[in-house]
Amino acid sequence: MKLTEIVMITGGAGQDARLLIESLSNRNIHFICTSLNPIITKTLYKNVSAHITHIPLDITDTVLFCNIIQQFKPTKIFNLAGKSSVSGSFADSSSYMEVNGHAVERVLNELHRANLLYRTRFYQASSSEIFDPFEKNARNEQSKKAPASPYGKSKLYSFEVCREFREKYGYYICSGIMFNHESEYRGEDFLFGKVTRSFAKIKCGRASNFTVGNLSAERDWGYARDYVSAMDKIISSDHADDYVVATGECHSVREMIEIAYGVCDFSSPISDFVIESDDLKRENDYRTLFGNPTKIESELGWAPEHTFEEMVSRIQRAVLLEQSS
Numbered sequence: 016m017k018l019t020e021i022v023m024i025t026g027g028a029g030q031d032a033r034l035l036i037e038s039l040s041n042r043n044i045h046f047i048c049t050s051l052n053p054i055i056t057k058t059l060y061k062n063v064s065a066h067i068t069h070i071p072l073d074i075t076d077t078v079l080f081c082n083i084i085q086q087f088k089p090t091k092i093f094n095l096a097g098k099s100s101v102s103g104s105f106a107d108s109s110s111y112m113e114v115n116g117h118a119v120e121r122v123l124n125e126l127h128r129a130n131l132l133y134r135t136r137f138y139q140a141s142s143s144e145i146f147d148p149f150e151k152n153a154r155n156e157q158s159k160k161a162p163a164s165p166y167g168k169s170k171l172y173s174f175e176v177c178r179e180f181r182e183k184y185g186y187y188i189c190s191g192i193m194f195n196h197e198s199e200y201r202g203e204d205f206l207f208g209k210v211t212r213s214f215a216k217i218k219c220g221r222a223s224n225f226t227v228g229n230l231s232a233e234r235d236w237g238y239a240r241d242y243v244s245a246m247d248k249i250i251s252s253d254h255a256d257d258y259v260v261a262t263g264e265c266h267s268v269r270e271m272i273e274i275a276y277g278v279c280d281f282s283s284p285i286s287d288f289v290i291e292s293d294d295l296k297r298e299n300d301y302r303t304l305f306g307n308p309t310k311i312e313s314e315l316g317w318a319p320e321h322t323f324e325e326m327v328s329r330i331q332r333a334v335l336l337e338q339s340s
Contacts, residue, residue, distance in 0.1 A: 022046055022092075023084070023089040024046060025094050026094075026095035026097065034200070034240055035095075035246060035247070049069075050069070075113060077118070088134070088135075091135065092137045094139050108168075112168065115172070116170075116176075120173070120176045132187075133186070141190040141193065142170040143306060144162055144170055145171040145192065147159040154259060155259055156310055178257065188255055189249050189256055190257040192257060192258065193261075194259070195235060196238065196239040198240060199329075211275055211334045214276065215279075215331075218335060224289065225289065230272070230289075230291050234265065235261050235305035236271065237261065241321055242260055248315040258310055260311060262323070263308055264323065271327055274331070276288070
């Protein structure tokens with residue numbers, strides 16, 4: 016098979032990188048997949064039918080980043096690397112700003128100096144955490160930016176840097192402002208992964224219960240497989256721009272847990288397995304943070320293909336199958 020395009024994806028160990036490569040694997044693409052530990056990352060892709068070169072890269076290593084670009088000359092770069100724990104960012108704010116913010120700025124500056132951006136499209140993974148948490152309406156691209164966490168501040172920094180480079184130099188640099196999106200690859204350090212994997216462990220007899228925070232907390236949750244399709248549309252558009260990627264709907268943690276519980280077909284009541292703890296409740300769990308995807312729907316024709324219930328059910332079934340094998 017003749018490979019017709021070279022695409023670089025950073026953050027190779029994350030769910031988005033894995034799903035993006037899966038979704039594009041039928042396009043004769045040579046993927047340059049970078050991560051902190053490519054030996055581990057390579058095992059994650061062992062069942063993915065695609066041509067992938069795994070390369071070690073710390074996103075803060077600007078020189079190595081540019082050397083990889085000079086060597087492989089990708090037509091597209093998806094920068095999905097970064098620190099991603101909102102709660103964890105409060106204890107390590109400087110590291111989050113360095114990795115998620117300043118490193119992106121240095122990379123773009125170096126690529127600009129080396130004249131490497133004129134032939135390469137650059138996608139930056141942004142986050143709904145850049146928005147004002149007190150706003151009541153659905154967030155769109157013009158909504159107030161006032162992040163409440165170091166993570167959100169670091170993501171806003173890189174978002175603004177990308178926009179400045181696009182407007183000042185005319186480069187194809189775009190950002191996807193992604194609301195919560197989940198998949199069967201989500202780890203237990205995220206609430207969604209904790210719920211689905213805990214239920215699977217209980218079903219297999221390896222656990223008896225698990226603890227969560229506020230069951231009434233609501234989020235705009237989408238399926239990551241739908242969201243990587245949005246990434247592809249954003250970077251493939253005729254002109255570079257920034258887009259909110261969301262479902263436009265809010266669902267509670269309780270709803271998510273009840274759907275996952277139903278898939279597992281337990282004989283005991285849900286209260287036997289799920290413990291709500293005040294210790295795990297966040298100060299900002301009162302927020303109703305949801306997005307308005309009108310712009311990406313109207314301009315790029317993207318819309319989620321899966322409902323909330325379909326997403327939760329599909330992921331829980333996949334995790335059950337994984338845990339039982």
